[in-house]
Every structure is written in structure tokens, then in C-alpha cells.
Amino acid sequence: xxxxxxIFRKFMNEKQVRLSVIWEPDNQYYLSGxxxxxxxxxxxxxxxxxxxxxxVPGLEELHAGEKAIADHLYVYYEQIDKGHLETSYRDHLTxxxxxxxxxxxxxxxxxxxxxxxxxxxxxxxxELVDVGQKVIHMRSIKDKSEIEQLKIAGKLSDxxxxxxxxxxxxxxxxxxxxxxxxxxLLEIASRDYPEEQIGYENWTCSGVNRSxxxxxxxxxxxxxxxxxxxxxxxxxxxxxxxxxxxxxxVGKPSEKQKDLLKLAIEAQRVGMEMIRPGITAREVDLASxxxxxxxxxxxxxxxxxxxxxxxxxxEEPYLRFDNYLVLEEGMVYTIExxxxxxxxxxxxxxxTVILTKSGSYSITQYPRxxxxxxx
Numbered sequence: 001x002x003x004x005x006x007i008f009r010k011f012m013n014e015k016q017v018r019l020s021v022i023w024e025p026d027n028q029y030y031l032s033g034x035x036x037x038x039x040x041x042x043x044x045x046x047x048x049x050x051x052x053x054x055x056v057p058g059l060e061e062l063h064a065g066e067k068a069i070a071d072h073l074y075v076y077y078e079q080i081d082k083g084h085l086e087t088s089y090r091d092h093l094t095x096x097x098x099x100x101x102x103x104x105x106x107x108x109x110x111x112x113x114x115x116x117x118x119x120x121x122x123x124x125x126x127e128l129v130d131v132g133q134k135v136i137h138m139r140s141i142k143d144k145s146e147i148e149q150l151k152i153a154g155k156l157s158d159x160x161x162x163x164x165x166x167x168x169x170x171x172x173x174x175x176x177x178x179x180x181x182x183x184x185l186l187e188i189a190s191r192d193y194p195e196e197q198i199g200y201e202n203w204t205c206s207g208v209n210r211s212x213x214x215x216x217x218x219x220x221x222x223x224x225x226x227x228x229x230x231x232x233x234x235x236x237x238x239x240x241x242x243x244x245x246x247x248x249x250v251g252k253p254s255e256k257q258k259d260l261l262k263l264a265i266e267a268q269r270v271g272m273e274m275i276r277p278g279i280t281a282r283e284v285d286l287a288s289x290x291x292x293x294x295x296x297x298x299x300x301x302x303x304x305x306x307x308x309x310x311x312x313x314x315e316e317p318y319l320r321f322d323n324y325l326v327l328e329e330g331m332v333y334t335i336e337x338x339x340x341x342x343x344x345x346x347x348x349x350x351x352t353v354i355l356t357k358s359g360s361y362s363i364t365q366y367p368r369x370x371x372x373x374x375x
Contacts (some may be wrong), residue, residue, distance in 0.1 A: 001032075001033055001069055002363070003029070004030065004031060004138065005031060005047070005052075005069075005175045005176065005305040006310070007138060007256045008017070008020075008031060008047065008131075008134065008135070008138065009047070009049060009302055009308065011134050012047070012049070012107060012131070013049070015105065015107070015129055015131075015242075016103050016105050017105045017107040017129050017131065017360055018048065018049065018098060018105060018106070019046060019047070019048050019104070019107065019207070020046070020047045020048075020099075020104050020106070020107030020108070020126070020131050020176070021040065021044060021045075021046060021047040021106060021108050021110065021113075021114060021117075021121065022047060022069075022135075022269070022307060023044065023045075023048070023107070023108070023109055023113050023114070023117065023357070024041055024045075024079055024109050024112045024132070024135075025043070026047045026139075026239075026263035026311040026312050027109060027132075027135045027139075028043065028140055028141045028351065029239060029311060030138070030311060031045065031047065031052075031135070031223070032045050032052060032054060032068050032069050032070060032256060033067055033068055033069045034054065034062050034064050034067045034068035034069075034070070035065070035067075035239065036056075041054065041059070041060075041089075042055075042057075042059035042080070042089045043057070043060065043089075044093060045055050045070075046093075046096060047107075047138055051072065051248070051346075052068075052069060052070045052071050052072075053070065053071065053072045053073040053074065053090045053096060054068050054070040054072070054073050054074065054077075054252075055074045055076070055089045055093060056073065056074070056075055056076075056345055057075070057076055057077070057078065058075055058076065058077040058078065058082070058091075059081070059165070060237065061075045061321065063116045066113075071260055072094035073083075073308060074086075074096075076088055076089055076091055079199055081262060093165045094266060096120070096124075097124050100126070101125075102124065102125025102126070103125060103126070103127060104126050104127065105126070105127045105129050105199065105212050106121060106126040106127070106128055106129065107127075107128075107129050107130075107131035107281075108121065108128050108129070108130065108131065108132070109130070109132030109202070110116050110130040110132055110201055111130075111132045111133065112132065113345055117255075119177060126317065127157070135209070136315075136316050136317070138229040138317065139310055139311065139314065139330075140308055140310075140316070140317060140328075140331055141311060141328055141330040141331060142330045142331070142332055142333075142354070143330070144215070145332070146168055146310065147332075148352055149237045149238050149239075149240040150240045150241075150242055150309075150310070150332060150352070150354065150363055151363050152193070152237045152243075152253065153235045153236055153237040153240055153241060153242035153363075154235075154242035154352055154362075154363030154365075155187060155363070156185055156198070156200075156235045156237070156242075157185075157190065157200075157234070157235040157242050157243075157244035158199070158244065158362055158364060158366045159181075159184055159188050159231045159246055160181035160182065160184055160185040160202075160233055160244075161181060161231065161233055161246060161365060161366045162181075162186075163180050163183075163184035164177055164178060164180045164181035164182045164231065165231075165246070165248065165375065166180065166250060167180045168223070168250055168375040169223065169250065169375060170223050170224055170225050170227075170251060171222055171223065171248055172222060173204075173219075173221060173222045174204040174206055174218040174219055174221055174222075174223075175218050175219065175220055175224075176206055177204055177205075177218075177223070178202050178203075178233070179232065180368065181202070182200065182202070185200055185235065186198075193237070196237065196238060196330065197237075197238050197239065197309070198235070198236070198238075199235070199236050199237045200233065200236070201233075201234050201235070201313075202216050202231070202232060202233040203215070203216060203218045203220075203231075203232050204218045204219070204230070204231045204232070205229070205230045205346065206224075206227045206229040206250070207221065207224065207227050207228070207229075207345070208227075208228065208342075208343055208344055208345040210228060211227075211228045211230045211340075211345040211346040211347075212245070212340040212341065212342060212344075212345055212346040213246070213346070214230075214302070214303060214338060214340065214346060214348065223250045224248070224250065224251075225250060225251030226251050226252065226253060226254070226257075227249065227250040227345075228247060228248075228249055228252070228253065228257055228261070228345035228346065229248050229249070229250060229294070230246075230247050230248065230347075230348055231245065231246055231247075231248065231344055232245040232350065233245070234246075239311050240310060240311065241310065241311070241313065242309070242310075242352045242353065242363055243244065243309055243334045243336075243350050243351075243352050243364070243366060244350065244364040244366065245348060245349055245350035245351075245353065246349045246366060246368070246373060247261055247264065247346070247348055247349060247373065248350055248374065248375060249261075249373065249374045249375065250264065250375055251375075253374065254344075255347060256344055258370060259274055260297075260341060260344060260345070260374070261347045261370055262280070263291065263292065263297070263339060263347070264337060264338060264339050264348055264349060265271055265293055265349060265369070265370065266291050266348040267289075267291040267292060267305075267315070267336055267337035267339075268288065268335055268336070268349050268351070269286040269368075270287050270288050270290075270291055271284055271285075271287060271288040271305050271306070271319075271335040271337060272335045272353060272360070272362065274288075274303055275319075275327065275335065275353060275355065275359075276355060276358070276359045276362050277327050277328050277329045277331075277355050277356075277357065278325065278326065278327065279327055280324050280325060280326055280327065281317060281318065281319045281320060281323040281324070281325045281327060282320065282321055282323050282324055284319045284321045284327075284333075284335075285303055285304055285306075285320055285321045285323075286321055288305045288337040289301060289305070289321070289359055292337070292339055297339060297341070299336070300339045300340055300341045301338070301340075302338075302340060303338060304318055304319055305319045305335060305336065305337045306319040306333045306335045306336055306350075307333065307334055308331065308332060309332050309333065309334055310335055311330055314334075319333060321336075327355060328355065329355055329356060329357050330355060331354075331355045331356075332348050332352065332353070332354050332355070333351055333352070333353055334351065334353075335350070335351055335353055336348055336349065336351075338351030347365075349368050350364075351368075352363045352364050
């Protein structure tokens, strides 16, 4: 955390930014060590040349005091018996900002800052400078500690997928299917990683219609013979996420369906072999896309090949055809080319890969081959 702040403050100094107002929750966690469950009550992190000031609602006072790397903690309240004190984050933020004269360069995350907060800051006469892209770049390159936490998340996701797939059969609902892996995940996490923060989310899309829609929450639909099923899991360990997805069949699939899954597996294999430091994000996306194009099925591809992963469910920079970013060691990506054919279903595996000096490796290891995915 100290090194991150040094790097960020060096950037601020280079840009002549005297104060940065950090709004995005994952960026706040990355730079201060504090994360809340809900941000319906605004939380603001202020980083200057020497200090970190943190503004929090009263219900987060003890939590922030324990976890945050902050020099000063400012608290606002929402209960009647403290109505004579500060009741809004702006009650603290306004006097803190008034310390800086009009024309001061103030750093903000232009990509996520609410418009009303942007206008509020402009009222002080500040010159607003985007620091969001710097934090994005810092977060995109993981250090050893972050990578170790991601590895644990990946291993836990494998346990969960393996257990759920033991119960893949006609007649079980998507929600029931999920619960088997959930239970195993939570049991192993509680046993092997005491006093750690571990969370998860998942969804299951079954049948030719639901599987062809890439992002749907699990529902009470029951598996039927011949169903293609896309099962997705994200597990996070102290905030760091691994993504793990497998497409499988319940009962006997048609030959066309098997061919589509094989094609998606091949596209993923190509992407995973391609990704490494020194090539562009664009090249990885196009290499996988070419597999579908050669098969004459490119019209059924409707998303990029992958996204960055770490503290957020999806992180920049993305593996897109129009992203010429040169990839670097320490970056973490999903590789998840998908194909979605009406009447035949959707097909997508996703694995989380870490870039190394010589290439990359996957931290999610559940079998990808079709022979392991027919139940």
C-alpha cells in the first residue's frame, strides 16, 4: 500500500496535482485498504502530497478506523440525536477543499465521477485533471501479493465447479445446481483460510434459449436432456477475483451442439496460447475471433475475448479488436471467447490467466475438454 501511494503521488507531482479526490470504491480500497459493503452513503478518499483524508458515514466509523490507511477520519451522521453535527459528506469535504485556491489542479476519476460531484468541484474554480487512467494502469499490473490471492481464488472456484458438476442431471434446477458448489466452497474456505474475507457469485444459464444469452442470473428452470448449460463462477479472496466458467451438456447433445462447444474450446485454446507480454490486446481478440470466422460462424460472436480481472468483476484494459495496448508482465485476464447460436445454445469457457515474463498460465484448472463435460 505504501509503495502504491508513492507511485501515485509521484504521478500527481508530475502532473502538478495537489489533491486527488478518489471516488470509485475499488480504487479507494486499492489506495487506502478500506472497502465498505454499500456506498449508498458516499465515501470519499482525499490524497494530497502528505496526507490521506477519509470521509465516511457514521456506521462505517469503526470499520474505517480499523482498516483504512488514513491520517484523518471525518465522520458524518444520519441519526436525529447527532443532527447538530455533520450530516453530509459535503459538510466535511467543503472545508477541506477550501484550503486550496481557485486554479488548483485537483485529480479526479473522470470515467466514474458522478456529474453532480464534478459540477460541485468546478464551483471551487479547480482545474480538474484525470487521474483515473493512472489508477487503472497501476491496478492492471499485479504484484506478488495480489497474484497469490488470485491463485487462492482460482483454486476455490475449481472446487466449487467440480462439486456442482457432480450433480448435473435432468430435473435439477439451476439454483439447486449452484448450491452444491456454494456449500463446498464455503466449507473449504472456512476450514483452510480462517479470518480471511472470501466471497463469490455465480450464475447458470441452461437450455438453448437461456445459454444463448451470455449474462443471466440463475433461476428455477430445471435442466432437461440435451441442454447446453453455461455455468459461471467468480470467487474473491480478500477482494481479488478469479473467474471460472464451463459449458457442459446434460444428456446427449446433438452433433451440431458438440461441434459448437469444440469450436469455442479451440478459440479459447488459441487465445490462451497467444496471450503474453509484448503483444497487443487486439491480437489476442483477433486470434480467437479468427477461429469462428474460419468456421463461417463469426456472426454469432457478440463480445470481446476477455477482460482484466482483479478487484472488480470486469476491469480495464480489455482484450478488444480496437485496443492496441501492449500487454505487460503481471497483468491478469480472462480468456472467454463465446459463440451464441439461436436454437442451438451458447458456448463459452472462461479461465483466468496471469501474464509472466515468458508467457502466461491459468489459475483455473477444471478440465476444458468436451469428454469431461457431458453428463
